[in-house]
Amino acid sequence: MSFEELRDFIVDAFGAEVVVAEKTDNLQSYLVLQTERLSEVCLALHDHELTYFDFLSCVTGIDNGPEAGTMEVAYNLYSIPYDHHLMLKVQVPRNNTQDQPIPQVPTVSHIWRTADWHEREVFDMVGIYFKDHPDMRRILCAADWEGHPLRRDYELQEYYHGIKVPFDQHNELNGFKGEPQQLVGQPTPFSDKREKPE
Amino acid sequence: MSSTLYKNYLLQSEPNKFSLDNLKDGEMIVNMGPQHPSTHGVLRLEVVTDGEIVTDVAPHIGYLHRCFEKHAEHMAYNQTIPYVDRMDYLAAMNSEHVWCMGVEKLLGITDQIPKRVEYIRVLVAELNRIASHFVAIGTYGIDIGAFTPFLWMLRDREHIQRLLEWVSGARMLYNYIWVGGLYYDLPIGFEKRCQEFIDYLQPKLDEIDTVLLENKIFIDRTANVGILPMDVAINYGCSGPMLRGSGLKYDLRRVDGYSVYPELEFEVPTGTGLVGSVGDCWDRNYVRALECRESVKIIQQCLDRLQGDHKRTPDFDPQAGCPKKLRTTGTQELYFRAETPRGELGYFFRTTDRSDMPFRCKGRSPCFSNLSVLHEIAKGCMVADLIAIVGSVDIVLGELDR
Numbered sequence: 201m202s203f204e205e206l207r208d209f210i211v212d213a214f215g216a217e218v219v220v221a222e223k224t225d226n227l228q229s230y231l232v233l234q235t236e237r238l239s240e241v242c243l244a245l246h247d248h249e250l251t252y253f254d255f256l257s258c259v260t261g262i263d264n265g266p267e268a269g270t271m272e273v274a275y276n277l278y279s280i281p282y283d284h285h286l287m288l289k290v291q292v293p294r295n296n297t298q299d300q301p302i303p304q305v306p307t308v309s310h311i312w313r314t315a316d317w318h319e320r321e322v323f324d325m326v327g328i329y330f331k332d333h334p335d336m337r338r339i340l341c342a343a344d345w346e347g348h349p350l351r352r353d354y355e356l357q358e359y360y361h362g363i364k365v366p367f368d369q370h371n372e373l374n375g376f377k378g379e380p381q382q383l384v385g386q387p388t389p390f391s392d393k394r395e396k397p398e
Numbered sequence: 399m400s401s402t403l404y405k406n407y408l409l410q411s412e413p414n415k416f417s418l419d420n421l422k423d424g425e426m427i428v429n430m431g432p433q434h435p436s437t438h439g440v441l442r443l444e445v446v447t448d449g450e451i452v453t454d455v456a457p458h459i460g461y462l463h464r465c466f467e468k469h470a471e472h473m474a475y476n477q478t479i480p481y482v483d484r485m486d487y488l489a490a491m492n493s494e495h496v497w498c499m500g501v502e503k504l505l506g507i508t509d510q511i512p513k514r515v516e517y518i519r520v521l522v523a524e525l526n527r528i529a530s531h532f533v534a535i536g537t538y539g540i541d542i543g544a545f546t547p548f549l550w551m552l553r554d555r556e557h558i559q560r561l562l563e564w565v566s567g568a569r570m571l572y573n574y575i576w577v578g579g580l581y582y583d584l585p586i587g588f589e590k591r592c593q594e595f596i597d598y599l600q601p602k603l604d605e606i607d608t609v610l611l612e613n614k615i616f617i618d619r620t621a622n623v624g625i626l627p628m629d630v631a632i633n634y635g636c637s638g639p640m641l642r643g644s645g646l647k648y649d650l651r652r653v654d655g656y657s658v659y660p661e662l663e664f665e666v667p668t669g670t671g672l673v674g675s676v677g678d679c680w681d682r683n684y685v686r687a688l689e690c691r692e693s694v695k696i697i698q699q700c701l702d703r704l705q706g707d708h709k710r711t712p713d714f715d716p717q718a719g720c721p722k723k724l725r726t727t728g729t730q731e732l733y734f735r736a737e738t739p740r741g742e743l744g745y746f747f748r749t750t751d752r753s754d755m756p757f758r759c760k761g762r763s764p765c766f767s768n769l770s771v772l773h774e775i776a777k778g779c780m781v782a783d784l785i786a787i788v789g790s791v792d793i794v795l796g797e798l799d800r
Contacts, residue, residue, distance in 0.1 A: 274733075350471075
């Protein structure tokens with residue numbers, strides 16, 4: 201099925217309001233779905249004989265930054281028997297209120313069991329909580345690590361179990377007299393700044 | 399256990415999933431790893447055992463987490479290639495190939511890659527695939543007590559490493575495949591030496607079958623152990639030899655047909671349950687051994703074409719197609735996937751307007767999904783079989799933790 205047919209399939213089954221937005225002028229077209237109805241749409245896509253998306257390739261959490269105020273989760277589905285792809289997305293506000301400190305997205309780990317670990321990784325790296333997930337723990341970082349490293353406003357903790365975490369002062373502390381190295385934000389060799397200095 | 403031990407930092411940073419209170423009568427928690435040779439790196443397994451029977455297992459990963467995704471957000475696409483090498487350090491050429499194809503698709507220059515470059519890429523990637531499978535099968539032999547095949551396979555892998563060192567200057571982490579081209583053309587005389595190696599390798603592959611795969615002890619240890627049904631494998635996102643071992647003919651080189659793979663002839667081997675059941679540990683290793691033979695076929699065809707239609711010419715510059723500016727236009731999203739020795743390696747790119755760095759880059763590691771099925775297939779097996787199962791998954795912790 202093509203992307204348009206898949207979109208029509210979802211709209212026919214769940215109504216037009218379930219598709220919040222769609223983007224087709226992309227390298228891969230995608231649909232943005234209503235966050236609350238994500239899991240029922242996914243269940244239908246997985247089970248229906250015409251779509252049969254049996255393989256969840258990738259789950260990606262994206263933080264758009266405090267200015268945009270949103271976070272996204274992208275799901276890359278693939279159907280092995282029909283050989284068709286679909287990228288789905290949900291967009292949630294980046295709320296940091298007292299009663300809901302991190303954004304929430306319904307889980308799809310009961311549909312594709314592979315989402316179990318992928319969602320744990322998204323939770324660990326970006327800080328999106330997956331509702332009804334059976335085992336929402338950190339997976340890559342240590343359990344008592346502070347913050348979610350792939351957030352735009354992430355700041356390293358000063359000490360972790362008595363070990364100094366930020367590495368910026370390493371050269372000065374160790375008596376290195378050369379030029380301080382700064383990795384972040386350095387102009388890359390092919391950027392304009394390097395070729396045409398102001 | 400005394401309360402002071404519970405307060406130590408290790409239990410704070412990686413607490414157990416299972417608690418002592420919920421154990422049934424006769425059960426105990428056994429910790430395996432993270433420092434243990436049979437876990438192929440720093441993998442910690444928390445095993446609930448009832449005597450010799452494993453009743454549950456929870457893998458703890460992340461000990462080799464090196465922030466690949468964070469680094470990739472602060473680097474231009476071409477600067478990330480060495481980082482990609484270090485993800486799957488046993489098959490660095492394959493990882494580079496996937497990354498470069500993904501970035502070329504972002505930049506829209508997929509069609510402009512010269513055929514000779516494509517054939518050299520496939521040639522080195524398949525050489526690396528053989529090397530990676532040799533480590534997988536060899537260390538698997540060690541896991542369950544066969545030492546000789548490991549030494550034999552590392553001996554043959556050494557030839558591949560020397561060939562690739564001749565090509566790129568490095569033995570394991572190459573940075574050879576560049577976005578839009580290659581670092582260098584093949585060195586003069588490489589085709590001949592590679593041909594000699596292929597002729598040398600084929601009898602050695604038969605040797606592996608004889609000494610390891612058809613060995614009675616090996617079959618007894620691996621047949622009917624860790625059976626992974628096909629539907630479970632798909633649901634858990636397994637790919638590569640894990641999925642093919644379960645009987646599904648699914649290889650992205652054929653399914654997606656990227657690079658020059660549609661022009662090459664090779665079979666996709668699957669597990670058939672020759673000595674046990676479909677999808678057991680023996681099948682997974684048998685698929686790897688058969689894939690080595692298919693890779694030899696591919697290398698042979700690449701060599702023929704590199705000496706025939708796409709012959710070396712004095713004015714051929716493999717760096718000519720490398721774009722000087724890796725600027726992408728507009729906000730684009732792309733998930734690009736391809737087949738590495740361990741399965742489907744994918745990269746999710748999110749670009750921002752006029753930048754040579756990705757806004758977000760996610761690496762979808764095949765080992766990550768392959769290992770997540772462990773608790774499903776290890777339930778009810780013996781503790782010794784757990785080692786056999788973990789080995790047959792063929793994990794590389796560098797890629798699993800990124």
